Every structure is written in C-alpha cells, then in structure tokens.
Amino acid sequence: MDDTAESVESVDFSDVEIDDEFWSPRIETNREVTLEYQYDQLEESGTLENFRRTRDGEEGGFQGMWFQDSDAYKWIEGASYVLAKHDDEELRSKVDEVIELVAGAQGEDGYLNTYFSLVEPDNRWSNLHMMHELYCAGHLIEAAVAHHRATGDDSLLDVATAFADHIDEVFGDEVEGVPGHEEIELALIRLYRVTDEERYLDRATYFVDLRGTDDDRLAWELTHPEDIGGSEYDDGALIPDGSDGAAKSVFLDDDGEYDGRYAQAHEPLRDQTTVEGHSVRAMYLFAAAADLALETGDDSLVEPLERLWENMTERRMYITGGIGPEHAHEGFTEDYDLRNDGYAETCAAVGSVFWNRRMFELTGEARYPDLVERTLYNGFLAGVSADGTKFFYENPLESDGDHHRKGWFTCACCPPNAARLLASLGDYLYARDDDGVYVNQYVGSTVTTSVGGAEVTLSQESSLPWEGAVELTVDASDEVAVRLRVPEWADGVDVRVNGDAVDEDAADEGSGYVELRREWDGDAVTLSLDQSVEAMVAHPNVGSDAGRVALTRGPLVYCAEDADNDRPVHQYTVDADADFGTDRADLTDAVGTDVVTLGGPADVPSLDGWEGELYRPVAETDTEETTLTAVPYFAWDNREPGAMRVWFHADR
Amino acid sequence: MDDTAESVESVDFSDVEIDDEFWSPRIETNREVTLEYQYDQLEESGTLENFRRTRDGEEGGFQGMWFQDSDAYKWIEGASYVLAKHDDEELRSKVDEVIELVAGAQGEDGYLNTYFSLVEPDNRWSNLHMMHELYCAGHLIEAAVAHHRATGDDSLLDVATAFADHIDEVFGDEVEGVPGHEEIELALIRLYRVTDEERYLDRATYFVDLRGTDDDRLAWELTHPEDIGGSEYDDGALIPDGSDGAAKSVFLDDDGEYDGRYAQAHEPLRDQTTVEGHSVRAMYLFAAAADLALETGDDSLVEPLERLWENMTERRMYITGGIGPEHAHEGFTEDYDLRNDGYAETCAAVGSVFWNRRMFELTGEARYPDLVERTLYNGFLAGVSADGTKFFYENPLESDGDHHRKGWFTCACCPPNAARLLASLGDYLYARDDDGVYVNQYVGSTVTTSVGGAEVTLSQESSLPWEGAVELTVDASDEVAVRLRVPEWADGVDVRVNGDAVDEDAADEGSGYVELRREWDGDAVTLSLDQSVEAMVAHPNVGSDAGRVALTRGPLVYCAEDADNDRPVHQYTVDADADFGTDRADLTDAVGTDVVTLGGPADVPSLDGWEGELYRPVAETDTEETTLTAVPYFAWDNREPGAMRVWFHADR
Structure with a gap:
C-alpha cells in the first residue's frame, strides 16, 4: 500500500450519467418496474403494516420474518438512488409515505424495530446473535444516508441519527456485544461521512474490533437462553419461530461446541485467514473493515483483508463471482468446495461488490474492479429476471431444471438488495486520486469530477459485454492521468489516443491499468479488448x-x-x-x-x-x-x- | 413364463456346504465375530432389556427405536442359520436366552411388541403407517421359522404362530389395513410353508392385495392423527419421538397431499410400473408378491413384478446393485437419478437379493442370479467391514473421505440384516427343477439334492471373484441336466466335460445357462470365464x-x-x-x-x-x-x- 493509493476514492454515482446499451435498459427496468413491484410486495408481505401497527401502539400481529423492517429500508435506499437521478413524482410520494411510517414507528428513545415493539417489547438487545436489531438499524441508516443525499431532506436522516444515538448510548455501556449479522458497522461509517459525528465512526470501530473476542456476547448468548428472550424463542435453537430449524447447527461444531464461524466471530478479524460462515455477513463485515481502514488509516486491517480476499478468490469463489456453496448456513465451507448445485446467494454477490469497491479504494489495485466486473455480469446479474419482477435467491452453476426465479421470498433480502445495487451502479465505474481518473468499468456513461483541482469530463461508449470496443472522450482543465483498467480476461488490448497507438505494456507496468497522462481537450481514446x-x-x-x-x-x-x-x-x-x-x-x-x-x-x-x-x-x-x-x-x-x-x- | 420354470426351486442352504476361498472366511467371521458382537449390541442398546421389562410387566422405560424388537429377531434368524450348520454351544445358549426373553414378553392374546406394551398399551394397531408392529411381527416369524428349521425346536415357532394367529384374527375384522413397512407378508408365507396353515398364506395375500387401495388405511391415518395414538406422537408428523422429522415430507407430495409412494401404496401392486418410495419396503413387498405367485400360481403378479424389476435394473440401480439414492426417505426417486453420493442402504441390497432369489424361482431366468451376484459382491458386501464389527448403512459410490462404517446405529436395521444374509448364503447358490440343477453362483461348495427322483451330488471349486476358473464334480443316480449360469459380465466362457469342450453357444440358446444333460458319475466339468x-x-x-x-x-x-x-x-x-x-x-x-x-x-x-x-x-x-x-x-x-x-x- 502506497500513499498514492490511500487517496483513491470512487466517484459517486451522482457525478455519473449512465447511457449504456447493456446496462441502461436494466437500470430503467429496475426504476420503472422493480421498485414499483417491490413496493407492492412490501405491502403484501405485511412489512409496511408492521410499521403502521407499531406507530399506532398495537401489540402483536407482527407479520413475516423478524428482520423484515430491513426490506423496507433497502427499498427506500434503492428508490432514493433513483430519485437522485430522476424526479419521479410517484416514486417520491411512495418513499415519503414509507418514511412517514418508519418515523411514526420510532420510539421516543430513538429505538426502532417493529418486531420487538409488537412482539417482545421487553427483550430488546437481548439476542444479538439472531434477532437482527442492529442489522435492521444498519439498513435504516443506509437508507437515510441515501435519501438525504438524494433529496437533501432530513426526514429519514433524523430518524436514523436518533436511532444511531440510542445505539451508541446502549452499546459499550448497558450492553456489550456485536450483532450476529453485520451491517451496522458499514452503515455507521456512512452516517459518519454524512454527519461528521466521530462517535458513529468510533461505534463502528467498536463493533468491528469486539467481534471474535471473548466479550462479543455471541457465545454467551448461546449458553444463556434464559437471558435472551421470552416465549417467542425456541429454547432449543435460540431462534424465533419462522426460522429454519437447520440454522442452529451452523452455530455449533461437530462436537456441539459453539463455533463462531457462522458470524465471523471465531477469532478477531485481524487474525482471520479464511473466509468463513454466512457469506453475506462476511462481505458486510469486510466492507466495513475496509471502510474503517480508509477512514482511520488503520493499516492493521489491510493485510488481513487482503489475506481474506485471496482466500476467497483463490479457493472459495465460483467462476461467476458467486460465493458460499452451502445451503444450511448460506455460506462458506472449505477450500475448493465449489459444488455446482451450490447456494451462491444473490445478496452475497451484492456484498462482494460492496467489499471490492472498498478494497479498490484502499489499494488502487485493478484486481478488485476486475472482480466487481465478474460479479456484476454473472453472479449478481443472474439474480434478477429480464422483466425485473423475479429473483434468484440461490445462483447454482448447474440445475436439473427445477430452479427458478421467484417474485418474492419469506426471507426477501435479495430482491431489494439487487434493486439498490442496480440503482447505484454508477458508484462502481470511476475513481480518482490526486492526479488521475480510473476507468474501472466499461459502461457507457459520462462522468464529471475533479482531480487535483482540475475539472475532468470523460464520456464513454462501450460495446461490452458483447464486443470489446470502447471509446472515450476526455476533457480536462489541466494535465491528468486517465487510467484504463485492462480486464483480467482480455488476451490483448489495443489503446489509441486520437488514433495513435499507445504502447500498453509500457503504460501498464503490471498495474492492470494503461495510464495515459497528458493534457486533454476532447481527445478520443479507443480501447479494443480481445474477447476470445x-x-x-x-x-x-x-x-x-x-x-x-x-x-x-x-x-x-x-x-x-x-x-x-x-x-x-x-x-x-x-x-x-x-x-x-x-x-x-x-x-x-x-x-x-x-x-x-x-x-x-x-x-x-x-x-x-x-x-x-x-x-x-x-x-x-x-x-x-x-x-x-x-x-x-x-x-x-x-x-x-x-x-x-x-x-x-x-x-x- | 413356462411350466418348467414354475417348478424351479432354490436348494435350501441346509443341503449346501460352502467351502470357498473368498466367502468362507467372511461366513466364519460372521459366525465367530459378528453374531457375538451383535448380541452384545442387543444388550447395550436396550433391545433385550425392553423384552425383560415387558416380561416383568413394567411400564415405560422403553429404549431405542420403536421397532427395535426386530433387531433381536433378525439376530436370532442369523444365529439360527449358523446353528443349522454348527452345533455352537455358546451361540445356542444365547439364542435360547433371547428366545426365552421374547416368549416371556408375549401377551396372553399372542400380541408381542415391547414398545407398545411398555409405552402405549392402549394404542395397538392404531398407527400402521409408522409404528411397525407388523414389521416386527414379520421378523419374529422369520426368526422362528429359521430357528425351528435349524433346531427342530418349537419354542420360538409357538410364539410366532400365536402372534400370527392374533394378527390373523385382528386384521380384516377389527382392523382393516396394511403396514407402512412391509415384512409381515413374506414372513407369513414362510410360516405357511413350515406349518401348512393356509390362513397365513391368505393373510399375506390380504396384505399384498389391500395395499394401494382406498381401504389400506395409510391415507386415512395421516388425516386422523387423533385416532392413531397418544401423547407419544408428534401430532404434526405422526411420527413418534426419536424419529427423523424429515420423514414426514416423504409421505406428502409437493402440494402437501398424501402420496403413498413411500410405502408402495400409491396404487395397487399390479398397477405399479415404477419402483417407488422406501427401497427396503419395496424389496420386501416384491419378494412377498413373488412368493405369493409361487405359492398360489397367481400369474397376475408376475408381469407387474417383471415390469418393476426392469424399471429398477434399467433405470434406478447403481452399478453395484445398490438401490435408493435419496437419504430423506431412504428410497427411490426418479429414473436415472443415480447421484454418486447417494444412499443405497445395505438393507435394500439385502432385500434385493431376497427378491431376486424369488424372481428366479418364478421364472428360471439367469438375469436374477446375475443380479444376486452383482449385489452380493458389491452393493451388499461393502456393507460389512473385513473384521465383521463395522457396518455401512449407506453405500455411496463416491466419498470425500468422511463416510465410514460404524459399529452400530440408532436405527440398527442393517447389521443384523447383513448377518442373516451371510449366514444363509447357501440359499443362493443352487436351484433345481424336474430334470436338472442350476448352478447359479460360483462359490466353492458341495450340494446334495434330488432331481426328479435322482440323487445329485455336485461339488464346486471356484476361483471367483479373482479368477474365472470353476471346477465341478458331478454324480447323479440318473440322467439330469446341469445348468451353468453364464454371468452377464463374462465376455467368453469355455466349458469342458472331462476335458472335452462343449459348444456353449448351442448349449446356452440365449437362456443364460449352458445346459449339460447326461449321466453323471464323478464327471469333471470346468468353466473358464473371461474376466477382462x-x-x-x-x-x-x-x-x-x-x-x-x-x-x-x-x-x-x-x-x-x-x-x-x-x-x-x-x-x-x-x-x-x-x-x-x-x-x-x-x-x-x-x-x-x-x-x-x-x-x-x-x-x-x-x-x-x-x-x-x-x-x-x-x-x-x-x-x-x-x-x-x-x-x-x-x-x-x-x-x-x-x-x-x-x-x-x-x-x-
């Protein structure tokens, strides 16, 4: 890791306009069909009704999975990304309606979780391992940040900060522990970036550092069922009704002893050498840790993350970028177990994209956008039907003909996760550092950003994935480097500036980028990538x-x-x-x-x-x-x- | 089916002395080690204690699976086969001890089942689908027949006939229905053969014919949980505590409707075209049906059995002879599903050997002993460790290294099933009809039998499975045919009588046997089977x-x-x-x-x-x-x- 790399940052999707033959129709479908469809599903699944009942002070009658609030939050997040680009009146009004419901369901102390409010008001923060209050909080915060940035409106951000403040008061004091399902960590860092409140960053650090230590509470909960909830729990499994009974076994090793791997709590993150357990959890934790390293400059996280990334990509990843072969715990198993009828959850592919974006920002290395590309076009994109209304939860590489996308799921984490990624695809295309722009994905688009004081405008036309021709037009107010990623799959690349060939080997120098450093005045850059x-x-x-x-x-x-x-x-x-x-x-x-x-x-x-x-x-x-x-x-x-x-x- | 074939019968193992380089050591190990070891397991698992407690009029305290009595019965059966050949004082005394326990546990009305006597005395014959009273009764009867034939003693036969009489009184009158797990059918036919009591044959016919009709009770039980048992039952699953909860799903189709396939009750046997459901059950049913056809001359069973056999061997059988790929219901799935990590229960291989012996007796066709041979050497024999104390329940064709034989099982059906088959291997070697002897398996042995009034003695030396040389010496008091099976695997066969080559094509005529019809006076027959x-x-x-x-x-x-x-x-x-x-x-x-x-x-x-x-x-x-x-x-x-x-x- 060098100093230059440390200053790499992705260009925010708000500065990117996508106009791409391949991706634009999918983004449009996501906007016009999927988000509308998913809103209806939020209503049909009882997700919105849970908020209404909580707002109205009802008791009981909770519908769905106990972490179902998160479906609404992810939908708000995805819809907010759309609103940042399109002033869609109808969508805005639906978002406002859902936000009003969410705000109405918040307690005076800032607490917000409809399952606990309706079903187990006395058991807050008692079963961190399975009950996902912090997971839901994290998705609320992500939604609020997205909504605030899209609209400038504070309505949901105020809800999120009030809940975050409540969490910050409770944890490390009343309650010591980490969530079974990571998500709050990366969300608090996003909240910190918007609010500049250091306590959110500190609390994220707390959650990341505590996990895998003796004090993370997860092992304690499993041996103290009497302390972590009431009659709603299956005392045997420590999992509430509605959960898959098979889940218990994933907490325990073959000897029946607690094994923290499921929640990446088998040892502190900095000691981990293999990607373990529930793969979505792992991705969210690693994304948060990368963000922490970015924000705090804590280099001690970087090497472990690189080690884990190498374990994943060299031993535990499908060729599609999909991860996590095992159904029972939705996760990783052992090196080279890549059974073709495996799980490869869509959410895990989404999480991998999140993590890899951050690894790139930490290192500036092309291998991370390489994997983003592999995952986007394959392991992720398979998760959504062409018409935008059906979704894969599992993405096997082999089927006898009985695996099909569905409109919704009892555990509906994947559909809104896919929607929020498609709606923010612009986040993954470009990055910048002090003296240049990285072109990480070849997706037709225009980006306007600043590099070391210079204004840069770059427009791209791409024939990917069908053909390998890319054309860029670059303007800059000063000399800047344009770094073009040479995809891992390209057998050869021909780069020209205004028709003149560039010696790409010299320009690449093993970095995975062809770097063109010059003054730019509407100059044309063409890439021809060999797609054999x-x-x-x-x-x-x-x-x-x-x-x-x-x-x-x-x-x-x-x-x-x-x-x-x-x-x-x-x-x-x-x-x-x-x-x-x-x-x-x-x-x-x-x-x-x-x-x-x-x-x-x-x-x-x-x-x-x-x-x-x-x-x-x-x-x-x-x-x-x-x-x-x-x-x-x-x-x-x-x-x-x-x-x-x-x-x-x-x-x- | 021609008239000649109808008169084929296997030569009973009591007329066969095995002396074979390959099989004799295994049979010896079975006698000297396995049966001794399994007796200890009967004690350790509580099986014998269940009989003691029942004998002593205790309540509750039942140990193990609710059909565990059958382990003891299968052990008695295997031990009796040994006693028929070896006057083993110690084994005899153990057998007598167990028989005394069994007899002591029988009720005055003839009923005998330690689970119901100890745990649910009021619920006899109420849950035929899962509770296996008739299954246990069948194994009691088989044991009693074996013991009686081995020793001439009636101690267990009296117990069995009393229970059989009780069953005959109850069924078709008080209770109309069939067992979920077949076994009673073939057992009653064996009892008929020993006792000449037609009512046992009729009752077997009743059970075979009723299965798959609207009156077989199995569907009714699933929809009337309140009528089929007490608090010991899981009302949801209709399965008692201790059973695998996954079992329920195997009763129901994808729409949650009762699907009789698990117990071969989806339609009457004569209408069935595919082998379905739990594979051991299927084998026992088909064996019984073949026996019925043999005993009653009811040809209407033969074609269905041939059709089912063809479905199994042409679409649903591992190359080892193993059957039933699916773990959840221990059974068949669909054509060509032969996943290499499949189930292939040892008991199912044993059951297949039982069925195929009877199909041969029905038809005289070589394809049945062909399959007996395939199964004995592969799918069955893998089930027992070389030392005779460890057993496979499942026999997959592929393992990553984590599948190993075990000393015993919670459901310990396989070990004593293997023991009784090894102890009665002599049953599968020879058969006879009116004018000849069939040499069905090439296992070193001597057989003395009569053919159409002629006394025949045939001694065999075999180098199988390692080499393909077989030598027979034949004596007969009159002209008889000796029919030598040409194994399906033999690319070529060279047959000589006293050194003179036989034109085996002419002698075979597509029957799968080389027939040598002549007078025999210590003549030497040699077979040389090509083992490429x-x-x-x-x-x-x-x-x-x-x-x-x-x-x-x-x-x-x-x-x-x-x-x-x-x-x-x-x-x-x-x-x-x-x-x-x-x-x-x-x-x-x-x-x-x-x-x-x-x-x-x-x-x-x-x-x-x-x-x-x-x-x-x-x-x-x-x-x-x-x-x-x-x-x-x-x-x-x-x-x-x-x-x-x-x-x-x-x-x-």
Whole structure:
C-alpha cells in the first residue's frame, strides 16, 4: 500500500450519467418496474403494516420474518438512488409515505424495530446473535444516508441519527456485544461521512474490533437462553419461530461446541485467514473493515483483508463471482468446495461488490474492479429476471431444471438488495486520486469530477459485454492521468489516443491499468479488448469441476440450457481445444436483448443399443458429433424451464 | 413364463456346504465375530432389556427405536442359520436366552411388541403407517421359522404362530389395513410353508392385495392423527419421538397431499410400473408378491413384478446393485437419478437379493442370479467391514473421505440384516427343477439334492471373484441336466466335460445357462470365464455419470481410494480405451485377503502455474501421465480414511 493509493476514492454515482446499451435498459427496468413491484410486495408481505401497527401502539400481529423492517429500508435506499437521478413524482410520494411510517414507528428513545415493539417489547438487545436489531438499524441508516443525499431532506436522516444515538448510548455501556449479522458497522461509517459525528465512526470501530473476542456476547448468548428472550424463542435453537430449524447447527461444531464461524466471530478479524460462515455477513463485515481502514488509516486491517480476499478468490469463489456453496448456513465451507448445485446467494454477490469497491479504494489495485466486473455480469446479474419482477435467491452453476426465479421470498433480502445495487451502479465505474481518473468499468456513461483541482469530463461508449470496443472522450482543465483498467480476461488490448497507438505494456507496468497522462481537450481514446472464447479449467483441487471446462468470453461466463440444445445438457462433452464460434441470437422477448451465443463442436453419446440397458462397456458404445450452444449465464432461466450447466465434460 | 420354470426351486442352504476361498472366511467371521458382537449390541442398546421389562410387566422405560424388537429377531434368524450348520454351544445358549426373553414378553392374546406394551398399551394397531408392529411381527416369524428349521425346536415357532394367529384374527375384522413397512407378508408365507396353515398364506395375500387401495388405511391415518395414538406422537408428523422429522415430507407430495409412494401404496401392486418410495419396503413387498405367485400360481403378479424389476435394473440401480439414492426417505426417486453420493442402504441390497432369489424361482431366468451376484459382491458386501464389527448403512459410490462404517446405529436395521444374509448364503447358490440343477453362483461348495427322483451330488471349486476358473464334480443316480449360469459380465466362457469342450453357444440358446444333460458319475466339468477389465459407461440419461467410466472385472466393481493413489481420486482422467492391467495386493490386514487390483494409464492435471489462481484457460494448463490404481468396491474404507470414487472422468 502506497500513499498514492490511500487517496483513491470512487466517484459517486451522482457525478455519473449512465447511457449504456447493456446496462441502461436494466437500470430503467429496475426504476420503472422493480421498485414499483417491490413496493407492492412490501405491502403484501405485511412489512409496511408492521410499521403502521407499531406507530399506532398495537401489540402483536407482527407479520413475516423478524428482520423484515430491513426490506423496507433497502427499498427506500434503492428508490432514493433513483430519485437522485430522476424526479419521479410517484416514486417520491411512495418513499415519503414509507418514511412517514418508519418515523411514526420510532420510539421516543430513538429505538426502532417493529418486531420487538409488537412482539417482545421487553427483550430488546437481548439476542444479538439472531434477532437482527442492529442489522435492521444498519439498513435504516443506509437508507437515510441515501435519501438525504438524494433529496437533501432530513426526514429519514433524523430518524436514523436518533436511532444511531440510542445505539451508541446502549452499546459499550448497558450492553456489550456485536450483532450476529453485520451491517451496522458499514452503515455507521456512512452516517459518519454524512454527519461528521466521530462517535458513529468510533461505534463502528467498536463493533468491528469486539467481534471474535471473548466479550462479543455471541457465545454467551448461546449458553444463556434464559437471558435472551421470552416465549417467542425456541429454547432449543435460540431462534424465533419462522426460522429454519437447520440454522442452529451452523452455530455449533461437530462436537456441539459453539463455533463462531457462522458470524465471523471465531477469532478477531485481524487474525482471520479464511473466509468463513454466512457469506453475506462476511462481505458486510469486510466492507466495513475496509471502510474503517480508509477512514482511520488503520493499516492493521489491510493485510488481513487482503489475506481474506485471496482466500476467497483463490479457493472459495465460483467462476461467476458467486460465493458460499452451502445451503444450511448460506455460506462458506472449505477450500475448493465449489459444488455446482451450490447456494451462491444473490445478496452475497451484492456484498462482494460492496467489499471490492472498498478494497479498490484502499489499494488502487485493478484486481478488485476486475472482480466487481465478474460479479456484476454473472453472479449478481443472474439474480434478477429480464422483466425485473423475479429473483434468484440461490445462483447454482448447474440445475436439473427445477430452479427458478421467484417474485418474492419469506426471507426477501435479495430482491431489494439487487434493486439498490442496480440503482447505484454508477458508484462502481470511476475513481480518482490526486492526479488521475480510473476507468474501472466499461459502461457507457459520462462522468464529471475533479482531480487535483482540475475539472475532468470523460464520456464513454462501450460495446461490452458483447464486443470489446470502447471509446472515450476526455476533457480536462489541466494535465491528468486517465487510467484504463485492462480486464483480467482480455488476451490483448489495443489503446489509441486520437488514433495513435499507445504502447500498453509500457503504460501498464503490471498495474492492470494503461495510464495515459497528458493534457486533454476532447481527445478520443479507443480501447479494443480481445474477447476470445476461453475454455477455463478450475484448480485441480476443485473436485466438482474435475474433467470439466467452463466457457467464457470477455466478462461473461456462459452456460448451456436445454432451450438451445437437442440433448440434455449433461450429455455434452466438449473438445477443450476446439475453437468456439460466436453468433447472435435475438432473445429480446426473454432476456430483453439479443445476445452473443457460443457454439462449438461437442460429442454426445449415441442413443443406439441402450434398449433395456443401464450400464454397458464403453467399447460397445458410440458417440456422435454435434454442436453445443451456450448463452450468457446471467440470461438463464428466462425461457422455458430446463436443465442448465456451466461446467461441461471435456476431452483434452 | 413356462411350466418348467414354475417348478424351479432354490436348494435350501441346509443341503449346501460352502467351502470357498473368498466367502468362507467372511461366513466364519460372521459366525465367530459378528453374531457375538451383535448380541452384545442387543444388550447395550436396550433391545433385550425392553423384552425383560415387558416380561416383568413394567411400564415405560422403553429404549431405542420403536421397532427395535426386530433387531433381536433378525439376530436370532442369523444365529439360527449358523446353528443349522454348527452345533455352537455358546451361540445356542444365547439364542435360547433371547428366545426365552421374547416368549416371556408375549401377551396372553399372542400380541408381542415391547414398545407398545411398555409405552402405549392402549394404542395397538392404531398407527400402521409408522409404528411397525407388523414389521416386527414379520421378523419374529422369520426368526422362528429359521430357528425351528435349524433346531427342530418349537419354542420360538409357538410364539410366532400365536402372534400370527392374533394378527390373523385382528386384521380384516377389527382392523382393516396394511403396514407402512412391509415384512409381515413374506414372513407369513414362510410360516405357511413350515406349518401348512393356509390362513397365513391368505393373510399375506390380504396384505399384498389391500395395499394401494382406498381401504389400506395409510391415507386415512395421516388425516386422523387423533385416532392413531397418544401423547407419544408428534401430532404434526405422526411420527413418534426419536424419529427423523424429515420423514414426514416423504409421505406428502409437493402440494402437501398424501402420496403413498413411500410405502408402495400409491396404487395397487399390479398397477405399479415404477419402483417407488422406501427401497427396503419395496424389496420386501416384491419378494412377498413373488412368493405369493409361487405359492398360489397367481400369474397376475408376475408381469407387474417383471415390469418393476426392469424399471429398477434399467433405470434406478447403481452399478453395484445398490438401490435408493435419496437419504430423506431412504428410497427411490426418479429414473436415472443415480447421484454418486447417494444412499443405497445395505438393507435394500439385502432385500434385493431376497427378491431376486424369488424372481428366479418364478421364472428360471439367469438375469436374477446375475443380479444376486452383482449385489452380493458389491452393493451388499461393502456393507460389512473385513473384521465383521463395522457396518455401512449407506453405500455411496463416491466419498470425500468422511463416510465410514460404524459399529452400530440408532436405527440398527442393517447389521443384523447383513448377518442373516451371510449366514444363509447357501440359499443362493443352487436351484433345481424336474430334470436338472442350476448352478447359479460360483462359490466353492458341495450340494446334495434330488432331481426328479435322482440323487445329485455336485461339488464346486471356484476361483471367483479373482479368477474365472470353476471346477465341478458331478454324480447323479440318473440322467439330469446341469445348468451353468453364464454371468452377464463374462465376455467368453469355455466349458469342458472331462476335458472335452462343449459348444456353449448351442448349449446356452440365449437362456443364460449352458445346459449339460447326461449321466453323471464323478464327471469333471470346468468353466473358464473371461474376466477382462471393462470400462463401463452408464446410460446417457444418467447425469451423474456423464463423461465417466466405472471399472469392472468379473463380478466386481472397482473403485479408487486415496490410499493407493498419489493424487486426490477426483483428479484422475482415465483413457477409456486403454487396457487396464491387474495386480495382486496383499490387503490381508485391512480386507482379510489379498485382492486383485487394477492399474492403468490416467492423466492428472499438472499442478504447475496454479499459484494464486482458481481458474485458468485450459490452453495454459498441462496434464501429466500417471497410473490409477483401483481396488474392489467392497474393500473400500478398510484402510486409512480417504476419498473414494467408482466413476472416473474419461477421455474417449
């Protein structure tokens, strides 16, 4: 980490206007369809009614999951990002309505949680491990910060600061402990940035530092069920009604002893070497820790975070950027366990994007926006249907045909998480430091920002992900560097300024960026990124992918679906050395766009001679040559239901 | 089905003396170690104490699973088979002791079930679906028949007939219904054969015919929890404490409606076309139905059984003969679901052997002893450790290294089931009809039997499974046919009588048997069966085995274990066309014998260049040539714990 890198900051989405052939329709759908649809779901699921009942001083009658307030908060956050760009009267009025409900439900002391107010008013802050009051508080704060920044309005920010102040009073004093589900930490840092109140930063530091120590309360709670709640709890599981009973086991190791891994509390963060437990929790904690390092300059957090990132990306991450293979605890298991029917929660992909944005700000290293790109186009984007009203909770890399997106979930964390990320996509495109601008994502857009006193305007046209051509026009009031990320997947890159080739090797110097430092006056920069089809193999230790290849092109991971192939997709064996060709398929009806498909030679078993047989000597069987057609992974399950595979058997 | 076939009957094990290099040590271990060990387990698990408490008129204090009486019965049955051959004083005294306990626990009305007597005396015959009174009764009857035939003693037979008479009085009158777990049906037929009491055969017919009709009570029970038991029941699940809560879901379809498949009660047996539900139950039902067809000449059962057998063996059976991939309901799922980490319960393999013996008796077709052989050497035999004291409940075809045999189970059905099959192995070797003897298994032995009035003595020496040489010496008092099964796996067979080659094609005529019809006077018959190594592929619809091969040689399915291979077993890609060689390995310490191992060329991924990488283009990676070593599947997990695979990635 050098001093230059320390001053890197992402350009806020408010300074970025996206106009991109690929992403803009999705952002529009998110704005016009998804947020509207999700508002209706907030009503139908009882989420808004919980606030009304609390506001009206009712008792009982809580609906849904005990952390369901957070669905409303995430929706407000996403809607606020939209309002920052579009003065959408109808959306604004809905946001105001929900904020009024939220404000009305707040107690005089600032406390705000409809589950506890309606169901267990005497048990506040007693079961930190599972009851998610701080998690909900964190999402309230994030929503408030987003709403304040979008509108200048303090209505929700006042609610959030009152609750944050209440939390700050209670914790470290009345109550010593950390939440089972991280979120409050990164939220308090965001609140600090808006309010400049140091106590929020300090309280975030407290939560991050306490976790994994003997005083974090989590182990204590599990051994003191009588102290952490009333009749609403299942004393055996320490989990309230409505929770999946399987959850208990994830707290305990094989000997029945408390094992803090589920909540990243097995040891202090600075000592951790492997990503463990519930993957969304892990991402939110690591994002907060990166923010803390950014805000406090505490270098002791950086190396552990880099170590954890390397463990994740080198041993525990799907090729889609998805993470967390295990269903039972929605999380990480062990190195190289990347079962293709795994979990890979959409929220975890969202959290990974959050964390990687911050790791980039800490280090200025291209590997983090590389992973943001991989995750956005694959592990994240698959989570939302083309029409914006159906969502994956789980994102397996293989399906027998029975996994489909749904309109909502009992635990509906993923849909509004996807909405808030899509609505703030502009946050991930550009960054700046003292002397330059980083172009981190090739998404058509215009950005206006200042670099060391110079005003910089950069407009970008991008043909990604389908083709590798990018054109930028740059104006700057002084000499600045423009740093163009060379994606990890690009076999070659051709960079030109006003038509003159740049020696990108010299300009890159291993940083992952081609740096162009000069004066800019409407100069044209073109990038041409080589998007060849690659047959990828996984590390030899990945048992699930042994003998298989996955097809990628540019930032996209591909998959085969029954819809495009005559045979069940598991029957195809691809020639790992063959050249796969590209084609265009108009999937507008299903996927909202036409897409580049891949096609290449493959063998399938002959169906002859199998009458009455289940096993035969290979020597007596034949194969037939055929073609495998693959579509982008994000686009799967938008047509007729069928089987899907990312990893194909391969001869080599 | 022709008339000749109808008269086929297996030669009873009492007329067979086994002296076989492969099987005799296992049978000895079963006699000397396993039965002794299991007797101790009956005591330790509380099984015997349940009988004592019932005998003494106690209330409550029942230990273990509610069907645990059956463990004792299966143990008596296995021990009785031993006593039929060996006058083992100590074993006899233990058997007598257990029989005395059982007899003491019987009620005056003949009823006998320690769970109901101790815990729910008022709820007899109320929950047929789950409470297994008829299942336990069936095992009591089987034990009694075995004990009576072994010893001539009526002590247990009297208990069994009294209970059977009680059942016969209650059912069809007071209670109309069938058991959730079949077993009583085949047991009553065995009792009929010993007693000649037609009412037992009729009652078996009643149970078989009623199942799957509207009157079988099973659906009714699920909708009338208030009528089927007291406080011991979980009203939600209709399953008593101690049961796996997951069991409930296996009764219901996706819409929450009762689905009789779990207990083969979705439709009458004669209408069934696919093997469904709990696989042990299915095997016991089908075995009983085959017995009924044998005893009653009811041809209407034969075609359905053949259809079900074909569905099982052509679509729902592991290459080991194991069946039932799903853990949740211990059973069948759908065609071609043969997941390699599947369930394949040892008891289901035992049940399959039972059923196939009877199908052979019905039809005289070689495909049934073919499957008996496959199952005995693979899916069944893996279930017992070499030392006879550890058992697999599940027999997956792939393990990451965490699946190991155990000494006993909460639900300990498998260990005594394995013991009774090993102790009665002689039942499966020979059969006879009006004019000949069938040699169904190549196991060293001597059999004396009569064929159409002629006395036949046949002695066999066999080098199976390691080599394919078999020698028989035959004496007969008249001309008889000797029919030698040509195993499905034998690529070629050379048959000689007194050194003169027999044209086995002419003698076979597609029946699966080489028939030698002549007069016999100490004549020597030699078989030489070609035991080449075969790389087998599974049907193209089997997704789990796509792109993979399994290695077999003779009757044995092979697997690779970490113990013999430098690399994790998943990393090997075998050349499907290569010749695998054989070798001998002395695994006496671990497996109790030396074994023929297989070795052949394979590729493994080079480990170079993976530092810091999880995914790389295949073109940038290398493979290395190496050797894969495979051992017989039955022998796995007898050495240091490690991963195991049956199906290997293959290039072809």
